[in-house]
Amino acid sequence: MTSRCPNCGSACEGSPKFCTHCGGRLGEPSPSPYEAPAVAHLTSATSMVDRAAPSGAGSMERLQCRWCDGQNPTQATTCQMCGAPLDVRDVVSDSGWREAPRLRDMTEFKFSTSTCQVEGDVVPVAEINLGTGDSVFFEHHVLLWKDDKVGLGVMALSGGIKRVLAGMPFVISVATGPGRIAFSRDQTGELVVLPLHPGMELDVREHAFLLGSQHIDYSFVQIKGLRNILFGGQGMFMDRFVTRGQSGLVILHGYGNVLERRLKAGESVILEPGAFLYKDSSVTMNVETQPLTTGWFGGVSMNLARMTGPGRVGIQSMYVHHATS
Amino acid sequence: MSRYTCAWCSAQSDGTQPACPACGAQVDVRAVVSESGWTEMPPRLDMARIQLGRSSCQIEGKYVPVADLNLADGDGVYFAHHVLLWMDPTVKISVMKMAGAWKRMFAGMPLIMTQAHGPGHVAFSVDAAGEMIALPLQQGQSVDVREHMFVVATHSVAYEWFASNVWYTTGSGDDTETHYPVGMFVDRFHAKDGPGLLLLHTSGNVFVRNLAPGESILVKPGALCFKDPSVNMLLHFEYPSTPLMSWFGMSWANRYLWLRLVGPGRVAVRSAFETPEDPATSVSSSSYSTQHHW
Numbered sequence: 001m002t003s004r005c006p007n008c009g010s011a012c013e014g015s016p017k018f019c020t021h022c023g024g025r026l027g028e029p030s031p032s033p034y035e036a037p038a039v040a041h042l043t044s045a046t047s048m049v050d051r052a053a054p055s056g057a058g059s060m061e062r063l064q065c066r067w068c069d070g071q072n073p074t075q076a077t078t079c080q081m082c083g084a085p086l087d088v089r090d091v092v093s094d095s096g097w098r099e100a101p102r103l104r105d106m107t108e109f110k111f112s113t114s115t116c117q118v119e120g121d122v123v124p125v126a127e128i129n130l131g132t133g134d135s136v137f138f139e140h141h142v143l144l145w146k147d148d149k150v151g152l153g154v155m156a157l158s159g160g161i162k163r164v165l166a167g168m169p170f171v172i173s174v175a176t177g178p179g180r181i182a183f184s185r186d187q188t189g190e191l192v193v194l195p196l197h198p199g200m201e202l203d204v205r206e207h208a209f210l211l212g213s214q215h216i217d218y219s220f221v222q223i224k225g226l227r228n229i230l231f232g233g234q235g236m237f238m239d240r241f242v243t244r245g246q247s248g249l250v251i252l253h254g255y256g257n258v259l260e261r262r263l264k265a266g267e268s269v270i271l272e273p274g275a276f277l278y279k280d281s282s283v284t285m286n287v288e289t290q291p292l293t294t295g296w297f298g299g300v301s302m303n304l305a306r307m308t309g310p311g312r313v314g315i316q317s318m319y320v321h322h323a324t325s
Numbered sequence: 326m327s328r329y330t331c332a333w334c335s336a337q338s339d340g341t342q343p344a345c346p347a348c349g350a351q352v353d354v355r356a357v358v359s360e361s362g363w364t365e366m367p368p369r370l371d372m373a374r375i376q377l378g379r380s381s382c383q384i385e386g387k388y389v390p391v392a393d394l395n396l397a398d399g400d401g402v403y404f405a406h407h408v409l410l411w412m413d414p415t416v417k418i419s420v421m422k423m424a425g426a427w428k429r430m431f432a433g434m435p436l437i438m439t440q441a442h443g444p445g446h447v448a449f450s451v452d453a454a455g456e457m458i459a460l461p462l463q464q465g466q467s468v469d470v471r472e473h474m475f476v477v478a479t480h481s482v483a484y485e486w487f488a489s490n491v492w493y494t495t496g497s498g499d500d501t502e503t504h505y506p507v508g509m510f511v512d513r514f515h516a517k518d519g520p521g522l523l524l525l526h527t528s529g530n531v532f533v534r535n536l537a538p539g540e541s542i543l544v545k546p547g548a549l550c551f552k553d554p555s556v557n558m559l560l561h562f563e564y565p566s567t568p569l570m571s572w573f574g575m576s577w578a579n580r581y582l583w584l585r586l587v588g589p590g591r592v593a594v595r596s597a598f599e600t601p602e603d604p605a606t607s608v609s610s611s612s613y614s615t616q617h618h619w
Contacts, residue, residue: 091385255452
């Protein structure tokens with residue numbers, strides 16, 4: 001009897017469970033690590049009418065970004081809202097982790113009346129060309145350069161003493177256009193562009209955000225539970241970004257490579273706490289201690305964070321490892 | 326039927342897959358070999374999949390790669406606990422028993438080795454930019470690895486360690502300092518129960534070379550990644566000609582410290598490494614070494 005591998009097409013003698021050529025499971029196709037970008041078919045009844053469409057066309061095609069769900073013209077090669085390449089397939093592991101889109105050098109995208117250009121790929125720079133009256137907020141240590149005319153101010157924040165005690169920046173700076181201003185962080189990594197739509201809440205590891213746009217409310221939430229504070233690797237607080245009435249943009253910098261996974265309701269994944277980068281506020285985080293005993297030498301305890309859905313979880317592959325206790 | 330032989334791990338496959346199923350190396354590129362005989366580690370496709378019997382491994386990412394293992398029920402791997410990135414709740418972790426805990430502790434090696442058992446996914450990464458090296462080991466094959474480079478290995482690969490016997494001392498009396506340019510110990514991985522996979526992490530680029538019997542090469546001690554056990558290593562001191570310093574009896578202050586690797590066998594070096602501290606004082610004693618005065 002010969003089985004045909006659905007993954008590589010090879011013929012396998014006998015009835016093995018796995019392909020003798022590629023190792024793929026026989027009887028069910030191996031998931032491709034690549035998912036094609038979705039093309040959203042919108043009718044002319046929607047507000048998204050492409051006026052450049054041929055006359056008489058009853059429907060039109062728009063290209064939907066699989067990273068941020070932004071709608072783009074079919075000829076676009078990068079998403080206008082987040083800069084993700086639209087002409088390459090998504091890279092998804094067998095386990096469901098999806099790589100953050102690798103932004104092309106000099107990719108440009110828009111928010112409000114401003115634009116952002118991403119420069120470089122090892123330690124990328126986010127260069128913002130602020131429109132008049134537009135503003136972005138940031139922690140001052142990520143500032144790289146700016147035009148003279150870009151105004152700088154400070155965001156009014158409550159809980160200043162708590163922030164100082166927790167090691168968070170005492171002030172959040174605000175830059176107001178017109179003019180150009182650029183940001184980068186101090187390590188090899190990736191920029192993660194996260195457009196936030198009304199009603200979205202995003203929790204981010206402290207010091208990991210590069211900038212946020214003006215329509216986003218910035219606050220911080222206290223991590224609940226002493227164990228979570230002591231062993232969770234986040235400190236006492238996480239940054240929280242909430243949209244007001246309008247969409248906004250948050251750009252993060254993850255160390256190493258950034259991977260994202262969508263957890264279903266009740267689904268869990270266990271993380272090294274230092275790997276956590278961001279999550280939807282609907283995802284819960286609880287630190288669990290794994291004892292590792294070594295007989296005469298006592299042993300150590302490994303603290304791991306259980307993330308439970310529903311929602312997105314983002315991790316960074318070059319993480320801050322926290323010593324075992 | 327035509328067969329494809331991987332330039333990196335020599336595994337045979339039909340070549341129809343974009344990556345070698347044994348090590349994940351890209352198959353549609355030629356081996357890049359320098360005129361001096363060093364073979365560059367082949368590029369790895371993002372999401373390259375390596376098959377390990379019923380389990381599999383995917384290597385994800387470009388700057389700080391992640392090794393994502395899908396362990397079948399009953400399959401296991403072991404690792405130093407600080408490289409664990411994430412895991413499914415179904416994966417069970419425990420401690421692997423190891424002998425020589427005192428020596429390991431004094432040598433700065435991880436005191437415990439952690440093991441994970443399937444079913445489920447478990448992923449590993451090292452908190453530094455670099456490259457993930459996949460070394461498939463055939464049954465009976467061994468490899469010696471510089472300490473702190475190990476990421477994860479399948480249970481069919483046995484883990485041992487031995488004294489490097491590469492050392493020298495400087496100073497005298499109470500001021501005597503002993504230096505271990507390749508570490509006090511070397512990890513040895515041996516596939517005794519069947520084929521297995523070993524994953525290492527290193528910074529910079531990795532180059533491999535096969536030394537003929539008796540052939541030797543000098544490398545900087547910090548550059549050594551791994552070698553076949555048949556390759557011997559010893560220290561080599563080289564003293565350049567420094568007439569002015571010789572007049573003052575200080576010719577020892579300007580020396581080059583090398584690691585001499587003698588074949589037969591495979592050796593691998595990395596292009597980014599830390600230079601071991603070498604105080605500018607005379608060498609009072611050393612393990613077996615050679616030297617040359619110019």
